[in-house]
Amino acid sequence: MSNIDYPIAKDNDSKSIFKFLVSELKPRGKWITPFNVISIPIMLLGLILIVIRFWKGIGSITNLTQDVPWGLWIGFDVVTGVAFAGGAYVLTFMVYILNMNKYHSIVRITVLNGFLAYLFYAGALLLDLGRPWNVINPIIGNNFGTSSVLFLVAWHFLLYMIAQLIEFSPTIAEWLGAKRARRILSGMTVATVIFGITLSTLHQSGLGALYLMAKDKIHPLWYSEFIPIMFFISSIFAGLSMVIFEGSISQKVFSNQINEKHHRSHDDILHGLSKICSVAMFAYFFLKVIVFIHGKHWQFINTPMGYWYLVEMIGFVILPMLLFFSSYRTRNILMIKLASIITMVGIIINRLNVTVIGFRWDADIRYIPSWMELVVTLAVIFTELWIFRWVVNRMPVLRESPSWVNEEK
Amino acid sequence: MGLNRRSFFKILGVAGATLAVGKSFGAPQKKMENDIEFYGMLYDSTMCGGCQSCEIACAEAYGLPKPTDEPKIGVLRKTDENRRVVVNDYKTSKGEVYIRKQCMHCNEPACAAACLTQAMHKTLEGPVIWRGNKCMGCRYCMVSCPFDVPKFEYHSANPKIQKCDMCYDKIKGCGIPICAEICPAEAIIFGKRRDLIKEARRRIVQNPGVYVDEIYGEHEAGGTGFLYLTPTPINELGFNSAIQKSSYPELSKGFLFSVPTIFVLLPPILLGIHEATKKNQLKEGGENE
Numbered sequence: 181m182s183n184i185d186y187p188i189a190k191d192n193d194s195k196s197i198f199k200f201l202v203s204e205l206k207p208r209g210k211w212i213t214p215f216n217v218i219s220i221p222i223m224l225l226g227l228i229l230i231v232i233r234f235w236k237g238i239g240s241i242t243n244l245t246q247d248v249p250w251g252l253w254i255g256f257d258v259v260t261g262v263a264f265a266g267g268a269y270v271l272t273f274m275v276y277i278l279n280m281n282k283y284h285s286i287v288r289i290t291v292l293n294g295f296l297a298y299l300f301y302a303g304a305l306l307l308d309l310g311r312p313w314n315v316i317n318p319i320i321g322n323n324f325g326t327s328s329v330l331f332l333v334a335w336h337f338l339l340y341m342i343a344q345l346i347e348f349s350p351t352i353a354e355w356l357g358a359k360r361a362r363r364i365l366s367g368m369t370v371a372t373v374i375f376g377i378t379l380s381t382l383h384q385s386g387l388g389a390l391y392l393m394a395k396d397k398i399h400p401l402w403y404s405e406f407i408p409i410m411f412f413i414s415s416i417f418a419g420l421s422m423v424i425f426e427g428s429i430s431q432k433v434f435s436n437q438i439n440e441k442h443h444r445s446h447d448d449i450l451h452g453l454s455k456i457c458s459v460a461m462f463a464y465f466f467l468k469v470i471v472f473i474h475g476k477h478w479q480f481i482n483t484p485m486g487y488w489y490l491v492e493m494i495g496f497v498i499l500p501m502l503l504f505f506s507s508y509r510t511r512n513i514l515m516i517k518l519a520s521i522i523t524m525v526g527i528i529i530n531r532l533n534v535t536v537i538g539f540r541w542d543a544d545i546r547y548i549p550s551w552m553e554l555v556v557t558l559a560v561i562f563t564e565l566w567i568f569r570w571v572v573n574r575m576p577v578l579r580e581s582p583s584w585v586n587e588e589k
Numbered sequence: 590m591g592l593n594r595r596s597f598f599k600i601l602g603v604a605g606a607t608l609a610v611g612k613s614f615g616a617p618q619k620k621m622e623n624d625i626e627f628y629g630m631l632y633d634s635t636m637c638g639g640c641q642s643c644e645i646a647c648a649e650a651y652g653l654p655k656p657t658d659e660p661k662i663g664v665l666r667k668t669d670e671n672r673r674v675v676v677n678d679y680k681t682s683k684g685e686v687y688i689r690k691q692c693m694h695c696n697e698p699a700c701a702a703a704c705l706t707q708a709m710h711k712t713l714e715g716p717v718i719w720r721g722n723k724c725m726g727c728r729y730c731m732v733s734c735p736f737d738v739p740k741f742e743y744h745s746a747n748p749k750i751q752k753c754d755m756c757y758d759k760i761k762g763c764g765i766p767i768c769a770e771i772c773p774a775e776a777i778i779f780g781k782r783r784d785l786i787k788e789a790r791r792r793i794v795q796n797p798g799v800y801v802d803e804i805y806g807e808h809e810a811g812g813t814g815f816l817y818l819t820p821t822p823i824n825e826l827g828f829n830s831a832i833q834k835s836s837y838p839e840l841s842k843g844f845l846f847s848v849p850t851i852f853v854l855l856p857p858i859l860l861g862i863h864e865a866t867k868k869n870q871l872k873e874g875g876e877n878e
Contacts, residue, residue, distance in 0.1 A: 237743055238748070278866050309726045310742075311726035312726070314724060314726070318705045328703050328729070329845065332845070374856050374863070378852060381851060381855060382852070392841040394732050405840075405843070
């Protein structure tokens with residue numbers, strides 16, 4: 181039943197592997213789909229804007245100011261995107277460290293999602309660099325700025341991408357039919373997972389630590405010395421909400437690839453994840469309250485920024501937390517999905533509050549992203565989704581591994 | 590003249606001993622290092638007439654466009670990618686006061702701590718300089734600087750960070766910064782930071798009532814190379830009064846120090862949990878997977 185027919189490259193004939201790759205690169209299925217119709221023009225427009233950006237400078241397509249040097253591309257693409265990619269380290273922790281086999285069926289797609297997210301957000305980072313030809317300086321040579329949090333984050337991005345690629349590589353080996361490579365690569369999984377979780381712990385919090393020195397620039401309701409810890413805890417439920425959201429869509433879009441057993445177990449998986457989300461959110465909420473009271477921030481509540489803070493805390497932390505709690509008890513799948521979407525919106529709001537909205541909230545000229553920044557951001561996301569779709573349609577990410585994998589055991 | 594195995598080890602031993610002994614004899618050298626003192630600048634705003642000579646000289650020296658506007662009460666002029674220094678005019682409780690703004694050349698600069706390529710660099714002489722061959726244009730220095738000093742050329746395909754470097758190239762050749770050289774009112778003096786603080790104290794003591802009893806920059810942000818003498822409290826002069834007294838890199842130190850600890854402790858803990866739960870699974874009779 182699970183033995184779905186799909187092409188496998190022969191491992192002993194290099195010519196056929198080449199032919200196989202060429203045939204795999206060709207598009208499959210219908211061209212005119214709603215997704216393609218929307219995404220292709222945006223990607224083309226984004227490409228044109230990127231050319232203009234490298235030709236005329238960053239200021240030609242962004243609204244960045246001397247007061248607010250990091251805008252949407254950092255605040256949303258990198259800081260928020262990486263939080264959403266946190267699902268990969270949480271799930272690999274559950275499956276490979278805690279040996280919770282229940283969640284094994286969604287590990288591959290989550291790691292793929294995480295890997296592509298990092299790849300594209302690191303790519304978005306290159307767009308934001310004024311002098312990208314020097315990007316290798318902190319990696320090679322004698323220009324190690326070891327006192328910089330950004331140095332740590334940059335190295336961790338690089339290493340974590342490699343770790344995730346290794347975690348995902350058995351899937352690629354199965355796709356190519358490389359039996360020996362698969363055996364070697366899957367033997368490295370636990371070691372890379374441990375390495376990857378350590379890296380994630382440090383750079384998820386490191387993204388928050390980037391803003392520690394901007395003490396006078398971030399609104400006091402969002403600045404505290406606990407930013408790194410809060411970024412880390414929130415990355416747990418941000419990542420898992422993304423897993424819930426992405427999983428629900430994949431179940432529909434790629435339903436032909438998923439066998440009966442996994443279809444049925446998916447609701448069970450969502451229940452488990454929602455429980456983790458609710459507990460992590462409670463910890464996060466508790467910490468937020470402590471920071472608020474400890475920082476004596478009462479005088480800010482009755483200001484526009486204070487109302488905005490309350491909207492974030494009540495509407496996007498307490499509400500989804502309660503929804504996760506109750507949906508776990510009532511086993512209401514729809515409510516879990518709703519809660520995950522609210523949580524994701526809340527994470528976007530929170531990260532933007534620290535990086536863009538609350539950053540230099542007192543500046544004369546407020547930074548508001550230009551439509552071109554938005555288009556480039558969308559183009560990056562769509563390109564990522566294209567690659568994601570390409571990989572899922574070809575490699576055994578959601579479907580069962582080829583039969584030779586089990587025979588070998 | 591072959592270098593055989595034995596002589597190789599001999600050389601190695603001698604070299605090692607020299608290194609070890611050299612280190613123990615390194616005490617006087619260490620003292621030398623302590624003796625290096627940062628250069629700084631003292632700006633006495635009571636002497637400044639707002640003539641913009643420093644602005645013009647600076648723009649000429651660094652190939653930047655000449656200033657087209659003048660300091661005016663109620664108008665806040667800011668440094669940007671085309672000017673490294675600006676003079677502003679403020680109406681205060683003690684009448685009109687001119688105030689210069691430029692890089693503060695902190696003792697422990699946030700920009701240099703933030704820079705992941707060491708492009709922003711605190712030199713031994715004291716100036717904080719920007720090195721274009723290392724910079725990747727990430728603008729983290731701008732995010733971190735509490736004084737909002739580094740400015741970025743947003744409209745260039747090869748953008749630079751623009752900021753005052755205390756005329757570092759001139760200082761290295763035993764010269765003095767162009768603005769201190771040119772100032773007709775002698776409102777800016779250049780020298781060792783310690784001497785400047787002494788001089789500032791002397792002026793405060795000898796002219797009671799002229800200055801507030803505070804040298805701006807002595808303790809701000811952990812101490813800065815650029816020091817101000819002002820007739821009124823600094824919050825009347827457009828300074829950010831929220832600037833903390835301790836250094837800004839201090840704020841991310843705690844996080845950076847925790848990194849090696851986590852890197853050492855977390856992996857073995859994870860491995861331990863992995864091993865522990867694996868056995869548990871065997872007991873259950875791992876028929877799944």
